[in-house]
Amino acid sequence: MIKSDVQLDAKGLACPMPIVKTKKAIQGLDEGQVLEVIATDKGSKADLAAWAKTVGHQYIGTTEEGGVLYHYIRKCNPEASEQVEKTFEKTISNEEAVNGEGLILDVREAAEFAFGHIPGAKSIPMGELAARMDELDKARTIYVICRTGTRSDLAAQQLAEAGFTTIYNVLPGMSEYEGELEKEVK
Amino acid sequence: MSNKVAIIAANGGLFDAYKVFNIATAAAASEKEVEIFFTFEGLNLIHKQGMHALDMPAGKEHFAEGFAKAQVPTVPQLVEMAQELGVKFVACQMTMDVMGLTKEDFVDGIEVGGAVTFLEYAKDAAPTLTF
Numbered sequence: 213m214i215k216s217d218v219q220l221d222a223k224g225l226a227c228p229m230p231i232v233k234t235k236k237a238i239q240g241l242d243e244g245q246v247l248e249v250i251a252t253d254k255g256s257k258a259d260l261a262a263w264a265k266t267v268g269h270q271y272i273g274t275t276e277e278g279g280v281l282y283h284y285i286r287k288c289n290p291e292a293s294e295q296v297e298k299t300f301e302k303t304i305s306n307e308e309a310v311n312g313e314g315l316i317l318d319v320r321e322a323a324e325f326a327f328g329h330i331p332g333a334k335s336i337p338m339g340e341l342a343a344r345m346d347e348l349d350k351a352r353t354i355y356v357i358c359r360t361g362t363r364s365d366l367a368a369q370q371l372a373e374a375g376f377t378t379i380y381n382v383l384p385g386m387s388e389y390e391g392e393l394e395k396e397v398k
Numbered sequence: 399m400s401n402k403v404a405i406i407a408a409n410g411g412l413f414d415a416y417k418v419f420n421i422a423t424a425a426a427a428s429e430k431e432v433e434i435f436f437t438f439e440g441l442n443l444i445h446k447q448g449m450h451a452l453d454m455p456a457g458k459e460h461f462a463e464g465f466a467k468a469q470v471p472t473v474p475q476l477v478e479m480a481q482e483l484g485v486k487f488v489a490c491q492m493t494m495d496v497m498g499l500t501k502e503d504f505v506d507g508i509e510v511g512g513a514v515t516f517l518e519y520a521k522d523a524a525p526t527l528t529f
Contacts, residue, residue, distance in 0.1 A: 224469050225469060226468045226469055226470045226471070227420060227424070228420050228423045228424040228427065229471060231423075231424055231427045231428070232423055232424075232427045232479060232483065234427075235427040235428075235483075259424075263427070263428055266428045266429070267428055267429050
């Protein structure tokens with residue numbers, strides 16, 4: 213079971229209904245939230261991935277169980293560029309973080325983490341960070357990573373304000389990571 | 399990249415309806431601006447009575463079972479959904495005159511126009527599709 217913010221049941225519906233329903237459902241989500249689309253239309257996998265790409269949302273992945281498809285899409289703001297200015301000063305490259313001594317803290321949503329993360333990385337979604345900071349060791353170096361470096365920039369600032377001293381924002385982030393991936397889905 | 403899709407619906411069978419409205423609704427759901435120009439038999443697809451009883455191609459009647467099994471929406475449902483998603487319907491004035499039809503014979507919310515109306519819309523649309 214992968215965590216999502218909103219679930220849409222599109223089982224039994226034929227093309228183009230899963231797409232039409234998804235378009236309507238995603239309007240009710242906040243930016244950054246994850247929509248789970250449950251469908252039986254076999255074409256919905258390719259269609260939803262293409263739809264997300266066209267309209268500017270992030271297609272995370274699909275799992276299948278007993279002939280039912282579970283699709284995960286993260287709502288993005290097509291107008292806001294991913295190139296938002298990053299302000300946290302200490303940064304480190306993907307390679308340096310993977311080979312470093314510190315803890316890799318992945319602040320993407322649980323669904324994004326489930327579909328592939330750096331082996332050994334710890335998952336705390338950005339929205340849960342404030343409440344779960346006590347799970348982290350202040351004495352340890354922490355490399356904060358997300359998809360493109362925007363969320364991890366904010367998370368690194370939050371951690372620094374909370375008294376963590378050796379924090380790095382990992383750039384460019386998971387979108388350009390090509391190393392080994394650990395997955396929680398088949 | 400153009401954000402407009404232009405479609406000509408020139409045939410009036412059941413299969414034609416699905417070709418037209420599936421592409422149109424999918425495009426509209428993908429944030430495209432969509433306009434369909436209905437001409438000749440294509441007018442059947444938005445005719446108040448006609449759209450409820452579109453014919454299968456001769457010899458293909460056995461597909462009726464497949465349509466039911468695949469839980470495909472009905473044509474009137476697709477028409478409603480397309481309009482709800484903002485797809486614009488334009489009926490061809492010349493064909494309506496030839497067939498003795500008026501705007502009231504069609505679903506609500508359509509516009510009536512001529513060839514130039516469509517060409518003006520389609521000049522910067524990509525893709526333009528004909529069914």
